[in-house]
Ligand SMILES: NC(=O)C1=CN([C@@H]2O[C@H](COP(=O)(O)OP(=O)(O)OC[C@H]3O[C@@H](n4cnc5c(N)ncnc54)[C@H](O)[C@@H]3O)[C@@H](O)[C@H]2O)[C@@H](O)CC1
Ligand SMILES: Nc1ncnc2c1ncn2[C@@H]1O[C@H](COP(=O)(O)OP(=O)(O)O)[C@@H](O)[C@H]1O
């Protein structure tokens with residue numbers, strides 16, 4: 001699913017109005033109806049509602065929503081901020097059609113009490129940070145104790161650039177029209193956006209398909225289209241021969257998690273290179289995997305490369321100087337795409353000359369702290385972090401998966417894919433090792449690095465969602481993700 005800029009969204013609205021054709025008023029009716037449909041599925045009609053409306057089209061949506069909820073017997077009051085006479089045409093038409101109580105915002109008075117506030121002050125038309133009476137109103141909303149649902153955007157938040165200042169509505173939920181906004185993908189906006197949803201309002205698919213963008217939101221149907229069909233006469237040789245290099249004394253578990261996840265993700269053959277201390281642990285925990293034993297008892301001192309079509313390095317690897325040397329020697333000779341995670345990334349960050357040896361189209365999987373080390377610098381805000389991620393991907397000619405909620409997958413060509421699966425129950429040690437195992441397994445099966453990254457990240461998050469469903473986000477642990485990989489695949493296939 002494309003993530004479009006505000007400018008593109010404005011053109012998309014205009015194109016739909018002209019070419020469907022549909023009047024702008026009827027499009028607003030459609031949008032408001034879609035919001036109301038979502039709203040009534042969440043909120044019972046015994047709750048009191050306050051709609052807070054600006055005088056642009058977002059405010060127009062708010063007034064239409066107020067009318068529709070009133071017709072459905074909800075107790076609705078409306079507060080309007082701004083000069084009604086200079087409101088947009090559709091705002092004015094909706095105001096005429098409204099029969100509920102309407103108040104004008106008075107910054108000296110308190111807002112009428114309500115269980116739920118519907119925020120329709122500003123949407124995508126925000127042109128500068130909210131201030132003055134708008135800031136006062138936003139503060140009153142945030143301090144009202146009511147639950148807040150925002151129409152299209154939390155008022156005061158920019159959709160595709162960082163918002164300086166803090167006069168932004170803190171919504172519990174945001175219902176956005178047709179496509180998600182870039183801001184929804186970034187951690188710093190979560191406190192404002194809350195849980196977001198998109199509702200289909202029939203904007204022109206033709207126009208959307210013709211727009212250029214570098215940002216995408218990964219959908220299940222897209223992931224499904226990437227999956228290769230398996231065949232009756234498949235043999236293990238066709239499903240790849242992958243190697244995981246990792247583990248050190250006290251961290252053999254990381255290699256075990258990666259190995260088990262790889263085995264559940266379809267690879268034909270799997271070998272794990274571990275220090276000697278890891279041999280029996282691995283052979284017992286994952287008997288389907290073969291092991292190669294390092295000369296050293298407790299750490300990796302050399303890395304083999306023979307005969308594998310995908311290699312992952314990092315889980316539990318440690319950063320001992322012997323291991324640093326081993327990684328350096330390996331990278332000097334190896335040219336095929338790698339999966340690099342955890343301590344492999346930390347070694348690269350501490351030995352920056354090695355970064356130049358990363359093979360093209362490798363997949364690097366840093367969490368934010370590892371990413372900061374890799375970059376060698378910090379960022380002012382999440383939009384800047386995204387720009388830096390894109391730059392580093394281009395520079396390394398590799399894919400970077402910056403992990404977290406809505407993990408972002410940046411490609412060397414500048415495209416970024418944001419994940420749609422996963423949950424906070426995955427924020428536990430070992431979840432990343434599971435991802436690494438899945439990635440090397442999928443890469444080994446002959447997928448391109450891009451497809452492997454998208455598939456792996458989506459399925460990993462989906463396994464997490466199934467685990468949360470069954471076990472709850474507190475009790476689930478990283479090893480549980482592996483048990484739900486089959487359900488993640490079944491759901492997609
Ligand atoms: N026909 C359409 O174009 C559709 C638009 N829709 C709604 O329309 C919204 C966009 O509407 P608009 O473009 O009218 O913009 P908004 O309603 O988001 O707000 C813009 C208005 O507020 C003013 N403004 C912006 N920043 C301000 C600030 N910091 N302080 C004070 N005033 C400020 C602008 O000058 C303008 O009058 C969408 O978010 C969506 O809710 C939907 O109804 C779907 C269809
Ligand atoms: N709040 C969250 N929502 C969705 N996914 C998450 C969340 N927190 C963590 N994850 C996922 O869990 C994994 C954690 O990886 P990582 O931090 O490397 O863990 P570890 O190094 O302990 O294995 C990543 O894939 C990340 O995207």
Ligand SMILES: [K+]
Pocket residue numbers: 058119120121122123150151152153154155
């Ligand atoms: K809004």
